[in-house]
Amino acid sequence: GIVSIMTLTVLAYERYIRVVHAKVVDFSWSWRAIAYIWLYSLAWTGAPLVGWNRYTLEIHGLGCSVDWKSKDPNDTSFVLLFFLGCLVAPVGIMAYCYGHILYAVRMTVQVIKLLKYEKKVAKMCFLMISTFLICWMPYAVVSLLVTYGYSNLVTPTVAIIPSFFAKSSTAYNPVIYIFMSRKV
Secondary structure (H helix, E strand, O other): OHHHHHHHHHHHHHHHHHHOOOOOOOHHHHHHHHHHHHHHHHHHHHHHHHOOOOEEEOOOOOOEEEOOOOOOHHHHHHHHHHHHHHHHHHHHHHHHHHHHHHHHHHHOOOOHHHHHHHHHHHHHHHHHHHHHHHHHHHHHHHHHHHHOOOHHHOOHHHHHHHHHHHHOHHHHHHHHHHHHOOOO
8 A cells, every 4th residue: 555655656746747847757766766665665564563563453353454553652653654654745745746737737738749648647647546545545544543542433344345445456556557548
C-alpha cells in the first residue's frame, strides 16, 4: 500500500513538473524516485520490527498489520505519523500537483495535441489515485476507529471487507492502464 500511494504521488509530481514547468524527467531521476519510494516504504514497514509499534493479527484474524489497538504513547505516535506520512501528506501532494496541472491546462491554449495527451495522462493518473483512495479509505477509517478506542464498533466481519478491499487495490492499476492507454 505504501509503495502504491508513494508511486502515485511521484507520478503526480512528475506530471506536475512536466505540464506546469515544462521539464522532462530523465532516466536517472526515475530510478532515484523508485529507490526513494522503496526506501520510504521500507522505513515505515520496518519501524514496527525495531520497536516503534509492532505487527499483530488484524481483528478478522486473516492477515496482520500494525497494532492499531495499543494505547502505548509510542505506538499511538507511530499510528498518527504513519497516517500523516503515508496517507494525508501523499494525498495533499497529489491534490496540489493535479490542482496546478488543471489550472495550467485551462490557462494554456497552445499545442492542442500535446495538451490532449497530457490531459489524457492526467485523467488516467487521477483515476488511479481515486481508485487507490476508494480502496484504502475504509481501511484507514476502521484502523483509526480501533486506534482511538472505538474497537467495539469494528467486528471481525466489518474489519475483513476494508482489509481485503484495500489489499486488492494493486490489481486495479493494470486494468486502468489497459483501458486508458494504447501504448500498454
